[in-house]
Amino acid sequence: MRKIKANYFVWIFTLFTAFAYSQGKINGVILDTDSGMGLPGVNVTVKGTNEGTTTDSEGKFSITxxxxxGQLVFTYIGFQTKTVNFSVEKTGTIDLGKINMASESNQLEEIVIKSSVIDIAKDRKTPIAVSTIKSAEIVEKLGSQEFPEILNNTPSVYATKSGGGFGDSRVNIRGFSQENIAVMINGVPVNDMENSRVFWSNWAGLSDVTSAMQVQRGLGSSKLAISSVGGTINVITKSSDLKKGGTLSSTIGNDDYLKTLMSYSSGKLENGFSTSVLLSQTFGDGYxxxxxxxxANYFVALGYELNKNHDFQITFTGAPQWHNQRSAAPTIADYIKYGDGVGEPNIRYNSDWGYLNGREYSFRTNYYHKPVASLNWDWKINETTKLSTVIYGSWGRGGGSNGAGAIRGNRFFSNSLRTANGLINVDLINAYNSGQQVTIGTTNFTRSQINGDFQNSASTGNNATNGISKISSINSHNWYGGIVNLNKKINDKFTLDFGLDARTYRGIHFQNLNDLLGADNxxxxxxxNNPNRVLSFEYSTKPHFNPFFNSDYQQKINYNNDGLVRWYGAFTQLEYATEKLTAFVQAAISQQGFRRDDYFKYLTTDPLYSTDYENILGGNIKGGLNYNINKNHNVFINSGYYSKQPFFNAVYPNNASVVNENLTNEKVFGVEAGYGYRSSKFNANLNVYRTSWKDRFIRLTANIDNDLNPATPTILGNAFLQGVEQIHVGAELDFTYKPIRKLAINGMASIGNWKYGSNVTANYQDDNNLxxxxxxxxxxTETLYLDGLKVGDAAQTTASIGASYEIIERVKIDGNYRFVDELYASIDPVNFRTQAANDKGSLLLPSYGLLDAGFSYKMLVGKDRADAINFRLNINNVLDEIYIAESRTNIHTKTQADFTNTDGSPNTTAYNTYVTTQIYDGLDKSNQVFFGFGRTWNFAISYSF
Structure with missing residues (x-):
């Protein structure tokens, strides 16, 4: 009996052993069709099973x-999905050899993007203008540049460093500022819910964790009712189920730039769990x-695939940072004054800082920590139905500093308080604040005390008691939301989506004290509610690393209010798709509620201390179709209409809790058409568009003497102009050309005509809306003369041409030249209150061109040469071009007619003096501008395993 049992177990063991080893093995190598090089990280799966692997650094794979x-399915971000049939015997091995995958520059395959919450456009399917930037290009070419700058070679995109501080960059698409561009991270909108702003310093580490970024110009493909007037930037971050491996890297650059990074991914384990972790840190002096x-930057992703129907992903990421800024744009005259003395501007000049006791001291410091957590659940209900859900939260903590108060009427930025080299004389401010005698101009001053103390305040008057402090404006928030999308494939042609979008937001706004600079309080x-307070506690201008830090206990000064926003939305999309024709129609509706709590301006018994929610409906409808004429040619068209709720400051103007009775939604109508050409060597896209943006909210203020008696005080009047319209039309071209395997050429050109519509007039009202x-x-009444005025702050004509060439295997050089023209100064419509102002129009800035270059080398190391050491050198603005990237003023040069003698005759001498001394590169030197950076460089070395 025992022998029978023993034999039985031996038989069972043998059976299981045979079963375990009765698996076939498939080998091969995946190559990029264009370059012929191996593709690392390609997903390899056996269709219809959970069996899978990824390719190594040379593109090789082996799967049992x-x-x-059956069929092997190969997927890779930015490449067309490849399916290969196989047949393998039990315990046998086959070699499929070289398998080529073709690049799709505008495509992110659906199998890579599991969640239907993420709206990714597909090449020759989604009928919109789109550009996709892969993670490899971001890692390679971004270097020490700002994240939005990687988009500068995209048609109709203009990104600048603005003042030049770390993360202070901005981006425009088709002439619309980033307040009117929807920024999405994994399908979640991140634009501020009060004013739709995006501060890239809050996302300083985003480039480290980006798998791909897609720019959808125009109304885009997002199903949400978001503010995508100019376009949508979709950022897809790395997921937990990346292939097993990691990276160690270090980047150095000009001005003591140093960045270190490490990341590791476990890959998908047999129990269904996976994890990815990334940490990085960046320092520098700044250009x-x-x-x-x-x-710093941290990213943690945890994944769990319960089975083939349920996938869970948890991500938590944040980028605590502080950086000193150049917030004030100096005049061209000051750049030259503090330059080399021979008329060349010192483009590095910054008027917002100085030295205190020999150490660098800035009045303008931005500090913030904005961690974001999300939980994604993708549920494959059946073969035709999928439910995707994301729940997220964000906890922003921090603000930006400034100077408050004055010394004898001189603010901290006054020329009277500067050293000979144009820096703020912080030592002088500190000495005066502490009661020492100082010399301002040619006069000696000593401050007076109040109740025995040297006391600062926000007063800017010319008095003997006040001093200057450094204070911060805090803009913290608590933000929670969720998106649910049900995707139903009705049949082989129709797919229906339906979803809900809910968000709640509390913005926390106050000021606190950072530095008394020698004063007592x-x-x-x-x-x-608490008048006549005297405070002395000073708060740091460094970010708090606790993401749930509660700042309510802080002593608040000058103002203290919260802005609350609630959002409820529903959306749907019906898509029709065949091999040749794809069409869709989308609709969304949302209710946005605004509430204001003001703890300083109103007594606790005042109803305005905390208002009710002001609810406003909005929504959109859009549709489009794409037709593939053949394998080479396709055409598309789309159109849409948005009814967009106004921003928070339009609902509650004048920093008060009185609702604007003249509220109206902004109206956006867009239409776009495009043509695409695809071949094995040449790809091109041509798009034309027209976008109308109506009923923008603009508030004018003026002191009005309503009884026409100069002896009586004036009252403050407000005019709310709601008929302001911008019309943006243009054409865009982009292409890639690979005449030979080792050479790739890419280029783009865009031409826009962005201008304001007709003049608008409004009545003046008092603070009670009378x-x-x-x-x-x-x-x-007040009229703004805007008809035909050019929209400023972005280049209306751009073009670029670039190329990369593989000299020898894994050694590559590349270069790119970008040309910018029709760049107008930033204009404020409120400054065009006379026809004469419109006659001169928007100030045209000088055109410029920039050359960038790079060098890459990849060295294979380790066992079977499966690991790699990568070297990358970037040189930006190789020719050290001096150029003006933006102007905050619109001051035109004077003409001979502006210089006359007392008898009315032309004063030629005065005019010639003006021309020779007050004009730089065709611009009046009194314009406040930001120059772009000169030549910069960065060098990175990374080890991937």
Whole structure:
């Protein structure tokens, strides 16, 4: 009996052993069709099973399977999906050899993007203008540049470093500022819910964790009712189920730039779990004087695939940072004044800093920590139905500093308080604040005390008691939301999506004290519930690393209010798809509620202390179709209409809790058409578009004497102009050309005509929303002369041409030249209150061109040469071009007619003096501008295993 049992177990063991070893083995190597090089990290799966692997650094793979006859599916971000049939005997091995995968520059395969919450456009399917930037290009070419700058070779995109501080960059698409561009991270909108702004310093580490970034110009393919007037930037971050391996890297650059990074991914384990972790840290002095910075980045992703129907992903990421800024744009005259003395501007000059006791001291420091957590659940209900859900939260903590108060009427930025080299004389401020005698100009001053103390405040008057402090404006928030999307494939042609979008937001706004600069305390009388406070506690201008840090305990000065926003939305999309024709129609509706709590301006018994929610409906409808004429040619068209809720400051203007009775939604109508050409060597896209943006909210203020009696005080009047319209039309071209395997050429060109519509007129009202009239009953009005005025702050004509060439295997050089023209100064429509102002129009800035270059080398190391050491050198603005990237003023050069003698005759001498001394590169030197950076460099070395 025992012998029978023993034999039985031996038989069972043998059976299981045979079963375990009755798997076939498939080998091969995946190559990029264009370059002929191996593709690392390609996903390899046996269709219809959970069996899978990824390729190594040379593109090689080996996979075991229980399936004897089937198909292997190869997927890789930015490449067309490849399917290969196989047949392998049990315990046998086959070699599929070289398998080529073709690049799709505008495509992210659906199998890579599991969640239907993420709206990714597909090449020759989604009928919109789109550009995709792969992670490899971001890692390779971004270097020490700002994250949005990687988009500068995309048609109709203009990104600048703005003041030049770490993370202070900005981006425009088709002439619309980033407040009107939807920024999405893994399908979640991240634009501020009060004002739709995006501060890239809050996302300083985003480039480290980006798998791909897609720019959808125009209304885009997002199903949400978001503010995508100019376009949508979709960022897809790394997931937990990356292939097993990691990276160690270090980057150095000009001005003591240093960045270190490490990452590791476990790969998908047999139990279904996976994890990815990334940590990085960045330091530097900054290219612009007085802009030191330090930032960190952390990213943790945990995944669990319960079975083939349920996939869970948890991500938590943040980038605490601080950086000194150049917030004030100096005049061209000041750049030259503090330059080399021979008329060349010092483009690094910064007027916002100085030295205190021999150490760098900035009045403008930005510090923030904005961690974001999300939980994604993708549920494959059946073969035709999928439910994707994301729940997320964000906890922003931090703000930006400034100077408060004055010394004898001189603010901290006054020329009277500067050293000979144009820096703020912080030592002088500190000495005066502490009661020492100082010399301002040619006069000696000593401050007076209040109740025995040297007391600062926010007063800027010319008095003997006040001093200057450094204070911060805190803009923290708590943000929670969720998106649910049900994707139903009705049949082989129709797919229906339906979803819900809910968000709640509390913005926390106040000021606190950072540095008394030698004074004893700070007096604040802005809190009506606690008047006449005297404070002395100083708070740091460094980010708090606790993501749930509660700042309510802090002593608040000058103002203290919360902005609350609630959002409820529903959306749907019906898509029709065949091999040749793809069409869709989308619709979304949302209710946005705004509430304001003001703890300083109103007594606790005042109903305005905490308002009710002001609810406003909005929504959109859009549709489009793409037709593939043949394998080479396709055409598309799309159109859409948005009814967009106004921003928070339009609902509650004048920093008060009184609702604007003239509220109206902004209206956006866009239409776009495009043509695409695809071949084995040449790809091209041509798009034309027209976008109308109506009923922008603009508030004018003026002191109005409504009884026409100069002896009586004036009242403050407000005019709310709601008929302002911008019309943006243009054409875009981009292409790639690979005449031979080792050479790739890419280029783009875009031409826009972005301008304002007709003039607009509005009545003036007082703070109680009552129309202001004179004794005769005449209503005071204001007209803005905007008809035909060019929209500023972005280049309306751009072009670039670039190439990369593989000299020898894994050694590559590349270069790119970008040309910028029709760049107009930033204009404020409120400055065009006369026809004469419109006659001169928007100030045209000089055109410029920039050359960038790079060198890459990849060295294979380790066992079977499966690991790699990568070297990358970037040189930006190789020719050290001096150029003006933006102007904050619109001051035109004077003409001979502006210089006359007392008898009215031309004063030629005065005019010639003006021309020779007050004009730089065709611009009046009194314009406040930001120059772009000169030549910069960065060098990176990384080890991937």
């Amino acid at each position: 399977t229980k399936t004897q006859t 612009v004087d007085g802009t030191k910075f330090a930032g 700070y007096a604040d009388n802005f809190d009506v 129309v202001i009239t004179n004794p005769s009953g005449e209503v005071f």
